[in-house]
Amino acid sequence: MTLPQIALGAFLALLATFLFSGKRRGFLLFTFSLLALFALQPALPIRYFDFWLPTLALGLVMGLWAGITPLETVLSKENLLSAAWAATLLLLLGLTRIIFPNPFLTASLAPRMQYIFLALVILALGIFLSSRVRAPRQMAQAGTLALVLLLIVLKSPQLSLWSAQLLRVLNGQSAETASSFDLRWLGFSYIAFRLIHTLQDHIKGRLPSVSLQEYITYLFFYPALSAGPIDRVERFVKDLRAPFHLAEIDWVFITRRMTLGLFKKFILADSLALIALSPANAAQVTRAPWAWILLYAYALQIYFDFSGYTDLALGVARLAGIQLPENFNQPYLKPNLTQFWNSWHMSLTQWLRAYVFNPLTRALRGTSLPVWSIILLTQLVSMTLIGLWHGVTLNFLIWGLWHGLGLFLHNRWQDAFRVRVTAWAGTPARQALLAVSGAVFTFQYVALGWIWFVLPTPQTALAFLFRLFGAA
Amino acid sequence: MTQEIIQPIATFIAAEILKQPKRSIQPAEALISSGLIDSFSLVDLGLFVEETFGVRIEDTELNAETFDTLEQLARLIQSRQ
Numbered sequence: 001m002t003l004p005q006i007a008l009g010a011f012l013a014l015l016a017t018f019l020f021s022g023k024r025r026g027f028l029l030f031t032f033s034l035l036a037l038f039a040l041q042p043a044l045p046i047r048y049f050d051f052w053l054p055t056l057a058l059g060l061v062m063g064l065w066a067g068i069t070p071l072e073t074v075l076s077k078e079n080l081l082s083a084a085w086a087a088t089l090l091l092l093l094g095l096t097r098i099i100f101p102n103p104f105l106t107a108s109l110a111p112r113m114q115y116i117f118l119a120l121v122i123l124a125l126g127i128f129l130s131s132r133v134r135a136p137r138q139m140a141q142a143g144t145l146a147l148v149l150l151l152i153v154l155k156s157p158q159l160s161l162w163s164a165q166l167l168r169v170l171n172g173q174s175a176e177t178a179s180s181f182d183l184r185w186l187g188f189s190y191i192a193f194r195l196i197h198t199l200q201d202h203i204k205g206r207l208p209s210v211s212l213q214e215y216i217t218y219l220f221f222y223p224a225l226s227a228g229p230i231d232r233v234e235r236f237v238k239d240l241r242a243p244f245h246l247a248e249i250d251w252v253f254i255t256r257r258m259t260l261g262l263f264k265k266f267i268l269a270d271s272l273a274l275i276a277l278s279p280a281n282a283a284q285v286t287r288a289p290w291a292w293i294l295l296y297a298y299a300l301q302i303y304f305d306f307s308g309y310t311d312l313a314l315g316v317a318r319l320a321g322i323q324l325p326e327n328f329n330q331p332y333l334k335p336n337l338t339q340f341w342n343s344w345h346m347s348l349t350q351w352l353r354a355y356v357f358n359p360l361t362r363a364l365r366g367t368s369l370p371v372w373s374i375i376l377l378t379q380l381v382s383m384t385l386i387g388l389w390h391g392v393t394l395n396f397l398i399w400g401l402w403h404g405l406g407l408f409l410h411n412r413w414q415d416a417f418r419v420r421v422t423a424w425a426g427t428p429a430r431q432a433l434l435a436v437s438g439a440v441f442t443f444q445y446v447a448l449g450w451i452w453f454v455l456p457t458p459q460t461a462l463a464f465l466f467r468l469f470g471a472a
Numbered sequence: 473m474t475q476e477i478i479q480p481i482a483t484f485i486a487a488e489i490l491k492q493p494k495r496s497i498q499p500a501e502a503l504i505s506s507g508l509i510d511s512f513s514l515v516d517l518g519l520f521v522e523e524t525f526g527v528r529i530e531d532t533e534l535n536a537e538t539f540d541t542l543e544q545l546a547r548l549i550q551s552r553q
Contacts, residue, residue, distance in 0.1 A: 206530065232532075339507040350535055353511055358531035361515040375512050411510060419492055 001226060003266070005040070006312055009223060010258070013319035014249075021245045029221070029240070029320055030082070030213045034058070034089050035105060036222035041186045043107035045177070046167050050107040051093070052119070053185045058086065058216070059123045060147075064195060065215045066131035067139035068202045073209070074131045082213040083127070087120050140199040147192045147199075154183055156392035187225040189389060193351055194219050198233050200355055208234050214241075223316040227309050229327045229347035236322065244321030258315035264308030272301035277454050283463070288470040295468065298454055299447040303332060306345070325350075332446070335438030337406045338414075340446060348386065357382045375411050380404035390453070395461060399452040406445055474499075477525065477546040484520050489513040499543045504536035521545070527552040 001009075016028040037054045044050045062083065066074050073079065094116040096104040103109050110116070133139060153159045157180040164182035165175040198215075201207040210218070210233060218236045277298040285291050307328040317324045329343035341349055357378055364374045380401060387400025425431045448465075455461040478499055487493040489509060503509045509517060511534075518529040527549050539545040 201532065204530065204532075206532070334507075336507070338510050342505075342507065353534065354532040357511060358515055358518075358534050361512060362519065362531065365515065365519060378512065411512065414510075415491070418490065422492070 001040070001309070001312075003262075006262075006316070009036075010316045010319055013223070013316050016320050017244055017246055017249065021243045025244060025320065026213060026217065026240050029322075030217045031085070031089065033217050033220040033222045033225070034086060035093075036225055037187075037220045038093055039105045040222070040226055041107060042184060044182060044184065045179075046164065046182050047171050047173060048108075048111040048115075049167070049183070051110050053183070053188075055090065055119055055123075057185070057188065057191055057220075058090075059126060061191075061195065061216060061219050062086070062123065062212065063126050063130040064139070064143045064199065065212055066127045067133060067143065068136045068199065068207070069131070069209075071131055071134075074212075079212040082211065082216070086216070087123075090116055090120060137203055140202045144196050144199050147196055151189065151192050151389075152392055154185060154188065155388070155390075159392075187220075187227075190224070190226075190228050190230055191219055193230050193348070193389075194233070196355065197230070197351060201233070208237065210237055221317070221322070223313040223322075224324055227306065227313070228345075229310060229313065229325050230351050231324055231347065235325070239322045242321070248321070250318060254315045254318050257311040257318075261308045261311030261315060264304040264311065266308075269301050269305035269308055272297045272304065276301040277450070277464070279454070279456055279460065282455055282460055285467065288468055291464065291468045295447055295450065299332075299443070299450050302450065302453075303328070332443050333439055334442060335435045336414075337403070337410045337442055337445060340442050341403070341407065348389070352382050352386060356385060372412065376408045379407040379411070383407065393456070394458055395452045395456060398458065398461075399449055402449045402452060406449075474543070474546045474550070477549050478542045480524060481517070481521065481542055481545065485509065485517065488520075489516065497542060499546075500541050502536075502540050503542070504540050521549060525549050525553065 012032050013029075016025045016032070019025070020028065037057065038051065041050045041054050044053070091113070093106060094110045094113045096106070097110045097112070111119075130139070153163055160183050161178060161180040164178040164180065168175045168178050168182070198207055214237050215233075217240060218231070218233050221231075221236070224231065275294060275297045277294040281294060285294055310327040314324050314326070325347050327346050329346065331340050331344040334340045334343055360381060361374065361378045364378065369377075381404075383404030384397060384400035386403075387396040387398075390396050390399075421434070425434050448468075451461050451464055455464060482497045483493075485497055485503070486495040497503075501508075504514065514534045518534050521527065521529055529548075533539075533548075539548050
């Protein structure tokens with residue numbers, strides 16, 4: 001996000017609170033979030049896809065909501081009005097093509113009105129059919145499966161290249177210039193994980209009853225659209241429903257987090273980016289000390305960039321009375337890898353624990369498998385999935401395995417030596433020594449992992465790894 | 473009542489998870505956010521609570537936000553009994 005976009009986002013959140021304290025604040029946030037879904041989507045080379053991908057996201061969300069919501073609720077006046085307003089916004093976006101000579105609110109010119117009408121008819125038909133299928137459990141399972149498959153296609157370079165080629169041909173464009181970046185769908189990884197959370201909670205009977213307006217606002221909430229955090233729907237809706245007045249704004253929190261966020265993201269991270277490890281500079285550096293500087297610069301850059309963005313998202317959301325969950329808690333100061341992962345991208349790891357790690361561990365605890373093998377398996381599966389969530393490539397897989405193995409080894413170390421270490425660390429000086437040496441070791445381990453995260457192929461990553469140790 | 477719930481859980485954590493049977497755990501001591509209990513042991517703790525007190529702790533509830541101390545866990549159990 002750019003500085004003007006952040007400033008506008010903060011202004012709109014404040015405006016919503018300034019104008020309305022009750023239900024209408026929710027309506028404004030719903031409207032802003034829907035518009036942001038289109039406005040923040042970057043331009044795509046496949047014609048009109050920067051309009052159609054957000055439209056598809058909206059269709060998916062509305063269809064799934066209709067599929068898991070009782071029919072009489074779907075057809076309530078409030079929900080029909082929300083659907084009509086969403087359709088109106090889409091048509092207004094289409095109108096900008098006629099009114100303005102240049103793209104307005106969308107990255108490129110919006111499609112012609114007749115196509116938007118056609119899309120709305122298809123959307124309405126889909127929602128209608130979805131609401132008539134009276135099998136919400138199966139709908140939630142099928143929806144989860146479809147979202148996972150869609151994520152795999154979008155995140156694997158070869159599959160997204162093939163999809164881009166196919167879509168280009170269908171669109172009357174040349175397939176030769178297709179690239180795997182043609183389908184960059186803003187925020188979809190986060191939207192999909194929020195959706196899966198609601199679908200799985202619905203199956204367990206734990207999903208609270210939410211209106212279409214609340215559901216859409218939760219999924220596309222604009223401060224958290226492009227980079228999270230992944231909130232939980234019941235927590236988000238509680239804030240959204242509570243009256244919120246201008247006098248309740250916590251200016252100390254907002255000023256602190258937004259100043260910190262701007263400083264981290266635009267000063268620290270952007271400066272570090274000049275020397276941070278990248279596919280472009282990895283092969284240029286020949287001496288080990290420089291290679292270490294590049295690697296440490298990247299480790300700090302990714303932290304300041306991501307946590308700075310989270311600070312900004314939390315600050316903007318607070319202006320509208322929404323308390324998004326924290327995503328970082330000083331991860332690089334943690335004394336071991338387990339605590340690092342309790343403090344890094346916390347909303348994603350919480351999600352993985354709730355829907356993958358805990359159910360898997362619970363199921364395996366009922367078998368006769370030895371404890372160490374269950375820990376190894378569950379840590380490897382969870383961390384591999386976190387790796388693949390970033391992209392279905394060999395290097396992200398290795399990055400996930402690196403961390404899964406690290407968590408397993410730390411667990412075994414603790415199991416074997418915890419009693420002895422606790423007995424040894426009887427004085428404050430020894431405790432401090434343990435904490436500092438643990439943090440240094442953990443940072444080193446995490447930094448070495450980043451090589452696989454930032455470099456695209458195992459060959460380039462290995463070559464850089466050798467260079468770090470002066471072997472190449 | 474709360475003490476009757478806290479005691480067996482504290483004993484279980486000290487003996488089975490921390491492998492330090494003599495370690496005393498305070499009712500307000502942070503268990504999860506402090507790193508005392510890792511994610512694997514947390515599932516074990518959940519299973520122990522379910523078997524001992526006959527209440528269900530969902531997979532989505534095994535986190536520091538739902539309960540981080542013995543006191544909070546005891547309150548959660550009481551609310552479901």
